[in-house]
Amino acid sequence: MQEAAAWSRPSPDRTGYRADLGLALLFALASVTTALLYSRTGVYPEPAPLWVCILGLGLATLPLALRRKYPVPVALAVAIGFVICGQFGVPEVLIINMTLFCALYTVGAWERRRALAVWARIGIGVGMISWLVVTLIIASSEEDAFPGFSRSGIFSAFATYAVIQIITNLLYFAGAYFFGERSWRAARSQAQLEAQGRELELERQTSAAQAVALDRLAIARELHDVVAHHVSVMGIQAGAARRSIERDPERAAAALQVVEESAATAVDELRALVGTLRDPAKDASAPSTIGVANLSTLVIESQSSGTPATLIVAGTPRPVPMLIDVALYRVVQEALTNVRKHAGRGAAAEVRLRFGPDAVEVEITDDGVRQGLAPRVAGSGLGLRGMRERIGAVGGTVSAGRRERGGFMVRASVPSASGASTSSASGSANIGPLPALAHAALTPHPERLA
Template identity: 40%
Template sequence: MAVVAQREEWRRPGPTPQQRRNDVWLGLAVTGLALASLTLARSTGAFLLGPPPSGPEQLFWTVAVTLPLVWRRRWPATTLLIVSWAFIAAQARSAPETQFSAWALFCALYTLGAWGPDHRLARRLRIGVIVTMFAWLGVYYAVTIEHIPPDAFADAVGPVPPVLAAMVTGVLANVLVFGFAYFFGETAWVAARREHELCEQAEDLRRSQAEARERAVLGERVRIARELHDVVAHHVSVMGVQASACRRVFDRDPGKARTALTAIEQSARTAVDELRRMLGVLRASGGADGEQPTAGDVERIAELVERARAAGLTATLGVYGDPVALPESVSQAAYRVTQEAVTNTLKHAGADLLDVRVRYLAREVEVDVTDDGRPGRPDAAGLGLIGMRERVTAHDGELEAGPRAGGGWRVRARFPLADQPARQPVTSAAERSA
């Protein structure tokens, strides 16, 4: 009902200047043709409505019925009221011109239905005019039936009484004329409203497409920023810790310094490889949707733990439950969250112990990173935590990040898994190489 009411309240825009000029020419043309028809009727003496009034009055009624069409789309309701009043008055005065006058009434009735700003008012006015016309027809029949000559239907041979047949014919003709005028006017208004709705929908579609493009660009920027942060920050942080250790032991223990430099070299190569892979994905024509990343798998969490050990931490890794095949996006997200947590431990925690756990549960996979460092972290509201939350939220997961009750810091992320009745356990990289 609300939609119907909204459609009824829609107001059709008024005619354009060109359409108004066309109406002026149409009204003048119809008036000219009506005057020509009047001249022919007077010349033939075809006065169907009875003895006509004077010549000037005949001209007046002919112009009064047809000339208002010059304003038919500018003021459709006023035009219909004037035309219908003049039409009845002209017939009451037995004006001989009836052909173009009837057409003018049809046009005015149609125009109000098609162009009336207030559709409810237009409907009421049209129905009122139609009822008035049929009432006038009844009055006309009642007045003229007594003046019909006795021999007017001398040649009638049909089964229906001639007077009744004439009245029924007149009623049917008027039903068709007024019915078509009403129907075509309603159809034109509905077509204009649908065109308006289509234009609005097209505009909404263009606007939504523009917004979607903006969101896509913003999302791509966020993704690039997150990937750059995860790749660069982790490896640079590890290299910074290893370089610091190398500087401290360079003079007194060259062996450890050489080990630290080797780890720095390996971290740099890994960072460059991951940057190249990420740039390759961004430059690919298919984007990242069809890309099968070579990094980011949960099995590579062991490499993160090894890098933490090389940086001087006592790091442990535990895998609990039966490992199962994870969706690539979930596997990469779990890896990146763990990578960011390990990076934060190396950069900000001042920790000695690092514990990483991967748990394969019935309906989710969980990564849990804890350390024994200081609970206050400069990164607690930084880009790293924002990136982790974005990754976890994208998979409808849950993220916990904050100080532990017994000291230190904990990052725990849970990723729900789709129901897979026949999920098959997978072997780890170490088991495959055995």
């Protein structure tokens, strides 16, 4: 209600004012024409002088050129012109009734001060009807007025005529009031709808910008996971090949083979990512080629790059929703990459995959830097942030920090209830037997989720 009361109808533009001027001139021309026609009929035996006709018709028509700029003053001027025409016998009835109605309608439709609009119409209406009643009373005592109309009795012909005139004028002013108010409310409703439309459009643009930002963030995470992991492997193996190419060519060749395989894998994953970006519908339902079933491959790559790693699986493997499957895989991939980059030479990693009754969890730990070696290199923190965003998107949590006995630990846990809610939309990854590793890399363990 407060917004409705505060709303103010905007003024028309130049085209609107030109239209009002044209309407006023059209009414003025029409009133002159009808006045000449009425004079010809002889209905007015003693018409008003010419200057009175010009004054009355001018006031009743020409002010309408400013009707939407000054509604109340225009209505008062038109009402005065109407009274002059009626009181002094200007031979015109049709057009001046139309102009008065238009002026009163404009007050209701365009006057911004609503209280003034209400009282101005009521005042003009009461004044005009009072003038009509007084005129009828005076006419009732004049025998020459309305000849042939009986004046005897309450329901005489003249009394009936007077009642009809009063009812007609009441309907006339009530109609002008009603249609003016209706126009004002319709304009206010239209303005509110347009404002809501602008707000919705702004929200749509904001949502679109947020969606683009989220997509860019997801792409950045994927690129970070793919590039950081494989490039770190290639960098370590390339360095090992450079140092051993003269002393141990076979070892150098093996390291270069790892570089070649990592490069090929990185290219394949990047090609798949770019293909998804080009045609999302094409790959939306395609099964993911990575997941917790491929953790053993990550462990083998870590061992090949010179970082000892062990995979331990606890609990009974079960189907995991695809989004969770990929998220857990990426956490392990990023954590092992961080071990290679920051834990220093000689650090060993341990990957634990736990299937608990209420959650699926991965834990990646390393034993830190051995005594006498270089200290751990500090990272930018983007990797951990990406882990938290990825796991948080599927309803899980990530914790990371230094261990009391040395080294670093990353733990990601996703509740089974969260997985159930996303499985219908994303599909499930069927977790079969994990690929066999060397005995030193895969160690059975009876551990359960605490």
